[in-house]
Amino acid sequence: MEFFERVKKINPAILEAKKDSFSFRINHHRATIDEVIELLQKEGYTPQKVDWAEDVFTLPIEYRKPLVKTKTYTKNLIYIQNLSSIFAAYSLDVLPTDWVLDLAAAPGGKSLILSERAQKVSAVEPDKSRFFRMKRNFKEHGAKNIQTYNKDGRFIYKSCPEWFDKVFLDAPCSSEAHIDGEVTWWSMRRVRRFSKLQKELIISAFESLKPGGQMIYATCTYAPEENEEVIDFLLQKKPNAKVLPVEVPFTNYQGGITQWEDKHFNKEVKKCVRILPSGTYSGFFLALIKKK
Ligand SMILES: C[S@@+](CC[C@H](N)C(=O)[O-])C[C@H]1O[C@@H](n2cnc3c(N)ncnc32)[C@H](O)[C@@H]1O
Structure with missing residues (x-):
């Protein structure tokens, strides 16, 4: 099958990965790290802290189902999120005075991280049902500094040119990292369709960013057409x-x-990061971009 052949060419290790654990982070809008860990220990859990963040923990995969029934989870004191996603959001150096744009935001996991660090976040999502689910998510998790917009991210730059200190674009993608076993919905046509949309979105994200600002472009897919090719496109269009x-x-x-x-891409794309799935990490791609 074409999908597996392509992924093998990027790195054969991708196809051998096994997920053995899951991760969560502390929801700082609702609780402190110590409060959560004490509560979880009382509930019989001993989460392991990851070594690159104070507030991110892992547990073996079999604890996921029982964990979502605990008070810690139902009171929204923690947020279950993949380590690769958390790492991507933590890679944007958000300051307490920053206004951050999350250009493709639902269900809102990354906006929630950004909202704990920034002064305010503007979260954009065009899909109506995903948009309302995201609003609920923000309310339940106590994030009061997120404004939400039910809009198409491709055109945001027109009303907000160079407004934002930081931008996060977790682009809609062919989600190859979530293909587990049988491939039913993958096609090259779908990859190309997303690549076209991502190129429009990355230009909108970049145009919305203040000069001197930084942004992250991320996907949960392996296809170079949706990753390096999109970054190469931005570098060609925006010197x-x-x-x-x-x-x-x-x-x-x-x-x-x-x-x-x-295809040959600008050598700068070597600085992008393709996270290979392993243990708690899902496959992911991220690029940190600065606007000079
Ligand atoms: C990968 S998901 C975002 C996940 C989110 N950042 C999180 O961490 O919870 C991509 C989102 O982009 C949205 N999307 C699709 N087309 C879009 C567009 N033209 N502009 C902005 N967002 C779009 C999808 O509906 C989807 O919710």
């Missing part, structure tokens, strides 16, 4: 865009690739 290196505190990742089939 004031620069890819910055990301410090990665774990080993299951590789830099961006500069050649795919007959």
